[in-house]
Amino acid sequence: xxxxxxxxxxxxxxxxxxxxxxxxxxxxxxxxxxxxxxxxxxxxxxxxxxxxxxxxxxxxxxxxxxxxxxxxxxxxxxxxxxxxxxxxxxxxxxxxxxxxxxxxx
Amino acid sequence: xxxxxxxxxxxxxxxxxxxxxxxxxxxxxxxxxxxxxxxxxxxxxxxxxxxxxxxxxxxxxxxxxxxxxxxxxxxxxxxxxxxxxxxxxxxxxxxxxxxxxxxxxxxxxxxxxxxxxxxxxxxxxxxxxxxxxxxxxxxxxxxxxxxxxxxxxxxxxxxxxxxxxxxxxxxxxxxxxxxxxxxxxxxxxxxxxxxxxxxxxxxxxxxxxxxxxxxxxxxxxxxxxxxxxxxxxxxxxxxxxxxxxxxxxxxxxxxxxxxxxxxxxxxxxxxxxxxxxxxxxxxxxxxxxxxxxxxxxxxxxxxxxxx
Amino acid sequence: xxxxxxxxxxxxxxxxxxxxxxxxxxxxxxxxxxxxxxxxxxxxxxxxxxxxxxxxxxxxxxxxxxxxxxxxxxxxxxxxxxxxxxxxxxxxxxxxxxxxxxxxxxxxxxxxxxxxxxxxxxxxxxxxxxxxxxxxxxxxxxxxxxxxxxxxxxxxxxxxxxxxxxxxxxxxxxxxxxxxxxxxxxxxxxxxxxxxxxxxxxxxxxxxxxxxxxxxxxxxxxxxxxxxxxxxxxxxxxx
Numbered sequence: 001x002x003x004x005x006x007x008x009x010x011x012x013x014x015x016x017x018x019x020x021x022x023x024x025x026x027x028x029x030x031x032x033x034x035x036x037x038x039x040x041x042x043x044x045x046x047x048x049x050x051x052x053x054x055x056x057x058x059x060x061x062x063x064x065x066x067x068x069x070x071x072x073x074x075x076x077x078x079x080x081x082x083x084x085x086x087x088x089x090x091x092x093x094x095x096x097x098x099x100x101x102x103x104x105x
Numbered sequence: 106x107x108x109x110x111x112x113x114x115x116x117x118x119x120x121x122x123x124x125x126x127x128x129x130x131x132x133x134x135x136x137x138x139x140x141x142x143x144x145x146x147x148x149x150x151x152x153x154x155x156x157x158x159x160x161x162x163x164x165x166x167x168x169x170x171x172x173x174x175x176x177x178x179x180x181x182x183x184x185x186x187x188x189x190x191x192x193x194x195x196x197x198x199x200x201x202x203x204x205x206x207x208x209x210x211x212x213x214x215x216x217x218x219x220x221x222x223x224x225x226x227x228x229x230x231x232x233x234x235x236x237x238x239x240x241x242x243x244x245x246x247x248x249x250x251x252x253x254x255x256x257x258x259x260x261x262x263x264x265x266x267x268x269x270x271x272x273x274x275x276x277x278x279x280x281x282x283x284x285x286x287x288x289x290x291x292x293x294x295x296x297x298x299x300x301x302x303x304x305x306x307x308x309x310x311x312x313x314x315x316x317x318x319x320x321x322x323x324x325x326x327x328x329x330x331x332x333x334x335x336x337x338x339x340x341x342x343x344x345x346x347x348x349x350x351x352x353x354x355x356x357x358x359x360x361x362x363x364x365x366x367x368x369x370x371x372x373x374x375x376x377x378x379x380x381x382x383x384x385x386x387x388x389x390x391x392x393x394x395x396x397x398x399x400x401x402x403x404x405x406x407x408x409x410x411x412x
Numbered sequence: 413x414x415x416x417x418x419x420x421x422x423x424x425x426x427x428x429x430x431x432x433x434x435x436x437x438x439x440x441x442x443x444x445x446x447x448x449x450x451x452x453x454x455x456x457x458x459x460x461x462x463x464x465x466x467x468x469x470x471x472x473x474x475x476x477x478x479x480x481x482x483x484x485x486x487x488x489x490x491x492x493x494x495x496x497x498x499x500x501x502x503x504x505x506x507x508x509x510x511x512x513x514x515x516x517x518x519x520x521x522x523x524x525x526x527x528x529x530x531x532x533x534x535x536x537x538x539x540x541x542x543x544x545x546x547x548x549x550x551x552x553x554x555x556x557x558x559x560x561x562x563x564x565x566x567x568x569x570x571x572x573x574x575x576x577x578x579x580x581x582x583x584x585x586x587x588x589x590x591x592x593x594x595x596x597x598x599x600x601x602x603x604x605x606x607x608x609x610x611x612x613x614x615x616x617x618x619x620x621x622x623x624x625x626x627x628x629x630x631x632x633x634x635x636x637x638x639x640x641x642x643x644x645x646x647x648x649x650x651x
Contacts, residue, residue, distance in 0.1 A: 001153060001158070020144055022125070022142075022143050022161070025123060025160070025183060025185045025186055026158050026159070026160040027185045027186060030185075032143075032160060032161065034143050034144065036144060049158065049159070050158070051156055051157065051158050078146075078161070080158050080159055080160055082158050083158075140644075140645050140648040140649060141641070141644060141645055141648065147637070147641060150636055150637055151581065151583050151584075154581060155567065155577070167645060169649065193583070193635060193637055194637055194638070194641055197626065197637065197638040197639070197640075197641035197642040197645070198642075200626070200638070200642045200645075201641065201642035201643065201645025201646040201649065202645055202646075202649055204642065204646050205645070205646045206649075208650065209650065223534075223557055223558070225558060225562075225563045225567060225584065226567060226583075226584055227583050227584055228557035228558055228563065228584040229557055229582065229583050229585075229590050229594045229596065230583045230629070230634075230635050230638065231557070232534075232537065232538065232542070232557040232596075233594055233595060233596050233625060233626075233629065233635070233638075234638065235538060236538055236543070236596070236625070237623055237625060237626060237638075239508070239511055239515070239538070239542075239543070240515055240543075240623050241623070243512060243515045243516070243519070244519075244623075247519055264534070264535070265535070265538055267503075267508075267535075268504055268507050268508045268511065268538055268539065269508075270508070271504045271506075271508020271509065271512075272512060284502075284504055285503070286492050286498075286499065286503045286504050286507065286534075286535045287491075287492060287499060287503075287535075291562075292494045292495065292496065294562075294565075295494045296494055296495060300495065300496055301495075312496060312499050312500050313499055318502070321500075321501070322502075323502040323504075323505055349512075351472075351476070351516065351520075354475075354509070354513055354516055355472060355476075357509055357512075358465070358469055358472055358509070358513075361461075361465055361505065364501060365461065365462065365465065365501065368501060371500065373500070377500065412505075
């Protein structure tokens with residue numbers, strides 16, 4: 001297993017007040033993203049656990065792109081990867097942020 | 106599926122829904138609260154040995170909420186993670202929930218099965234968990250708690266899951282649901298394709314599927330593949346579930362003996378259904394849910410006091 | 413030990429246990445003077461719907477008699493019977509029913525003891541051995557959840573690779589030592605000593621109420637998390 005961790009500063013804090021959200025499932029070609037509103041300011045952290053070794057550069061690019069487009073400030077995103085493709089990863093990250101920014105339940 | 110008649114959205118498919126969504130949407134809106142959820146990160150301590158990815162909730166969601174105003178406990182297995190199979194942590198979450206139900210006794214437990222059985226990478230501890238779950242179900246029922254099983258997910262309800270289902274007070278199953286001990290592939294590997302062709306989907310469903318289980322008496326209710334249908338079934342089953350006592354076990358002994366007498370020589374599900382009183386058994390597999398439910402009601406409701 | 417030797421050591425004064433195909437039914441005297449009901453599966457028979465129902469009936473009869481006679485379950489079985497017919501007829505219910513009857517007996521004050529002397533696996537293991545209050549074994553017993561070749565097929569790892577991994581963990585590979593360490597098997601009896609004595613000692617020992625297997629697994633360092641996770645969920649649920 002490979003563990004990766006990336007820290008960024010987003011343009012602004014993520015909207016909403018929900019403390020936590022989760023999307024996805026750990027299955028072949030899929031992943032789960034747990035997102036928690038626990039960081040100060042516009043800090044953003046993404047931690048990945050993946051059984052596919054050697055793709056750090058790809059993860060880095062996907063995460064950097066995600067931070068730029070979605071401004072997930074204040075959020076810690078934790079990923080358990082089941083061997084997903086980059087576009088699925090991007091999708092889940094976006095879904096996670098959308099969910100935690102949602103009003104109400 | 107019936108079109109919505111009053112502008113409301115159709116009830117989501119049970120089969121397509123994630124475990125957490127099934128639990129949340131089954132219960133009264135806004136009442137579901139999870140115990141030891143993913144943020145607790147209580148994962149499998151064993152999958153790393155096999156270089157397998159873990160899931161934050163180890164594939165099961167446990168918590169409580171209200172069902173039509175009644176406080177209930179709920180456990181929902183995620184069939185898409187490791188086939189919903191029982192591992193150490195997965196099983197322990199369900200055991201803890203059931204022990205609580207035993208000591209509260211007034212709160213029913215809904216088990217949303219979606220499991221292939223024991224997680225082989227954790228075979229011994231998974232099997233132990235299943236044994237402990239069965240004991241905990243019995244103790245909870247003995248204390249007066251109803252334990253209702255709902256089966257309709259991707260993984261079905263196989264192996265030890267099938268045995269746990271057999272300890273529940275009552276069961277509801279949908280078209281997608283299957284309940285069995287040995288899986289189709291295992292039977293084929295052990296006994297040959299003549300005994301069981303695991304690739305014959307129709308055979309699998311005639312032998313283990315929801316409609317067959319309903320007609321055989323292996324499940325109390327057959328329901329459509331929607332959250333609403335399972336919710337209605339859970340409410341109905343809580344009402345009529347039997348107590349767990351010697352009289353019930355004797356009634357079950359009689360029920361199962363009667364089943365062997367009636368169907369023991371049947372070669373196929375079609376023969377069972379014919380024996381059970383279905384005029385045209387070949388029509389059953391393709392029958393839409395509401396038609397099948399009406400047929401099953403005409404055939405007869407099994408005993409309610411013998412599970 | 414052969415089955416005959418086991419029965420002779422358990423019941424030196426004789427017994428009335430009879431074979432009915434793959435199963436055994438009967439009773440025998442205890443050293444203390446009482447009687448113990450005996451049921452069992454022999455000769456590595458797979459457990460199917462028919463035999464499961466007969467065994468359950470015998471257990472129910474024992475409960476019906478009242479009293480507090482213990483029940484001894486002798487186990488040398490295969491897995492559940494793997495056949496179209498058994499699944500068609502709802503094997504899960506038959507095996508669960510047997511398990512329920514054994515657990516009910518225990519709740520009614522009949523100490524249920526599983527004595528694993530041969531093999532047992534999967535669904536048969538759950539319905540018999542794991543449904544008893546106290547599971548003990550004789551040296552040489554070979555319990556398994558699933559055999560290594562099947563685990564190999566499903567996990568896509570070679571048997572050698574699995575055996576290598578099994579050296580560092582008791583959680584998946586077949587065997588008595590692993591099932592003891594994880595908390596399933598309470599104790600392994602001494603096949604050089606009187607089994608009647610060991611049975612009596614087990615019956616006389618003070619019994620902690622409730623299922624202790626997860627706690628045992630934690631103590632023996634075979635199952636590090638189960639007891640704590642169950643306790644935490646329990647506490648949260650009762651709040």
